[in-house]
Amino acid sequence: MTVQKTSADLYQDYTARMQQIADVRNSVSILGWDQETYLPEKGAEFRGRQITTLSTISHELSTSPALGDLLQELKSRQDLDDVQRRNVELSAEDFEKQRKYPSSFVAELSTASNAAYHAWIKSRKEKDFSVFEPLLAKMVELKKKEADILGYTGHPYDALLNEYEKGADVSMLDAIFRDVRQSLHPLLQQIALQTPPDKKFLNRLYPKDQQWQFGIDILKAMGYDFGAGRQDVSEHPFTTSFNPLDVRVTTRIDEQDLGNMTWSCIHEGGHALYEQGLPVEQYGLPCGEAASLGIHESQSRLWENNVGRSLIFWQKHYGHLQGLFRANLQAVPIMDFYKAINQVQPSLIRTEADELTYHFHIMIRYEIEKGLIGGDLQTKDLRDIWNQYYLDFLNVKVTDDMHGVLQDIHWSHGAFGYFPTYSLGSFYAAQFFSAARKQITGLDSAIADGRYNGLLLWLRDNIHRHGRYYTSNELCEKVTGEKLNFKHFMAYAQEKYGKMYNLGV
Template sequence: MPGSKSTAEQYADYKLKMQKIADVRNAIAVLGWDQETYLPEKGAGFRGQQITTLSTIAHELFTEEDLGALLQDLHGNPALDSVQQKNIALSLEDYEKNKKYPASLVAEISEATNQAYHAWIKARKANDYKVFEPALTRMVELKRKETAILGYTDHPYNALVNEYEKGANTTMLDTIFAEVKTALSPLLDKISQQSPAKRDFLHLHYDRNKQWQLGIDILKEMGYDMKAGRQDISEHPFTTSFNPLDVRVTTRIDENDFSNMTWSCIHEGGHALYEQGLPQEQYGLPCGEAASLGIHESQSRLWENNAGRSLAFWKFQYPRLQRTFPENLGNVSLQDFYKAINHVQPSLIRTEADEITYHFHIMIRYEIEKGLIDGSISTKDLNHTWNDYYRQYLHVDVPSDTQGVLQDIHWSHGSFGYFPTYSLGSFYAAQFFTTAQQQVPELEEAIASGNYQPLLDWLRNNIHPFGRYYTSNELCEKITGKPLQFSYFLDYATKKFV
């Protein structure tokens, strides 16, 4: 009889149930981390099965009728404080969304994803989009089905993007990407008239162990708590969190590419600082989770680009870097180094793109996704559609499907609506960083002397402790006084690159 319990007891029950679910989900995250770092080759099959079992258990726990009743009971209860009310409201929202999925659809999506992933691998090997096309077609159909089940206003794509970025929609994205087009295109033209930066010294031989140590040093200097985390090597760098006291990053090292490890390290460090800064006492509850993917990405990009590719940052770091790699950088000036690491040039691969052209890559994916979901673009010959977009926006010819439509894993995972959060992350980062500069006058000077504490303090005061209490846009308004505005990024980019 839930009615016979006090509000405090009911809330405690809710918390316990949610923490149990979080424990299972975080165990899955540990299994995933292990899979990417240390799993022996032959263990992959059983590991997949173990993860599926735990995922099913987590889903079962989060669709239990008892939990639903408890959430209904607590929803809007004025005896709860505002954080508690927010937790209940968000959990109820998540719960109801979860309940919408019929078990048959969950199984179908899981099966289709698995199939699409393998088709994507095969297609990449064959360098032939046709091999992926049937699986992608099925995936798009399922995603359209999903939009109908989830419900949406205005455009079916909104149902999907909301999964990653609550409140984002095609109206907002259309506006922002229109600005990308109208403002960044002329900027890009201007930049391409500059004399190209010398970059060859970034591709000399950089010793693996020295790179590793450099990454660790920078992470520590950023304020990443090594006693509540660790760095390992994996094929693709990522951040994973099991709770705010165990947040792990990975990196990869290419001995012939200095940039590869360095900025991936700073990028993942930004994600990790966010996770380490989430409130421990909210473990398992919405207010203990990241606000959104866009906000998460704003943290990684703020550190990677606004701080980590700034002249101030390297004023401090560069002399040490020269001492570490005197044979490569001894005769390279700070200015030349700075220019090299901020070189802008249209290219084919999103993950290797610079700060400006990156957003054209995202815009193309956004337009294609939107079209696939509303039916105005077909999966048939999507490689040609893709190549047309690249010719139009980036003026590059895509020589092969693996360098084109097959380059990203996302669609094979069924992650439609995810890409826009990358751009939103950069734009939030610019708006946040500008605000931090205004509010903390000594910020740049501190960064230039290797002291990142003022920046971290600002983030720890303004962003990290709130979890999902505010939506991305509420958070942005709260911090900067304005909703997300592209102009911050444009100002930042113009100042930096022109």
């Protein structure tokens, strides 16, 4: 006689399995954090194999038939509550997706990606795209295959986009980037006619220790909990979470560039506040995870741009900054500082771009990825296409491949479909921030006063606490009353730069 297990028992089994997987996956993240911060140089090779071993174990646990059976059984149960049902539904989706990949394909992709990464490094050293090109071609071939494995109804690129931002597809992104070209481009042209601000003072000597202290102060002011996190230094700033009670950020300090540390602190701080705000009781389960990459990026961009690059933000903090770097900033009025940190200037490097031209960098990558995966573009033509796009959309001439088609690491890892989430994040951020300003009484004056608690609680309540319960689209509609709409970003840009330059837009 088989005694049927209760749904509560089954759900507990499921939770235990998911939390075990989370423990292993988070251990990989801890090893990764250590790798980027404190690992002695000779330890790199062994660290690589330790991470591979744990990742393999995590993959095996995530695709075990026993978990699959459990999820099937739980899906048939009618007595789960809403959050439980949603967790099971999402886990089953993740499980099915994981199971789609033949292990031979995973191995092939891993090998090709490793080779492509090293070719990319070499290619950059030699400043010559042609070293990387054949390996990139292989990656594109494999990513097309992956699109077939995952399946799609419209464009094959949709399958890859969906991996990073569920629900995003070519028709949605085509429309958004058309808006970018049609609305943002004219604003850029207007700004280009203005006298550019002087920003040389941002590149004077800013000693490390004071920069570090300023970053910590800003993170504390934002509400980042140092009891449940820490900041360290790494070559590339990042945020990593091992659970909501241990969310770490890193920064990079360039003594000749105040902006490097400042924007990385606020940006990573925004990511970290999201992770610290995820529901801890949902540890290991989908509702304890971030909604999507785009929503994650919206949290970093909202703090970095909508808050951190605003005039009212610096009304609070500029005095402190001047006090720390008296020789550099005492003679610089706040309006000059504000204009300098918001200079709009088409450039070659995405990661150094201002908040407006940035989206043309992303659009270019989007068009290229779509073309490669759709078969309309070939990697051998990529350098020319890249350079032409930069000339057409940003009016800048690419000087060499390092500052052109070789600048991003993403394609060498096979991360096709990732770039658009950066723009989506900014656009979500503008829409969320606009809603917050309507819904939170006195938000502007709170920010001018350095009080971010109201904003943080609003983000916690409207976004963070839901985890993956809602998709990006659902969440956006629930919080702002409408689907993602580029006009909010445009309105933000027009208001800000219109005022700054008296454009009368």
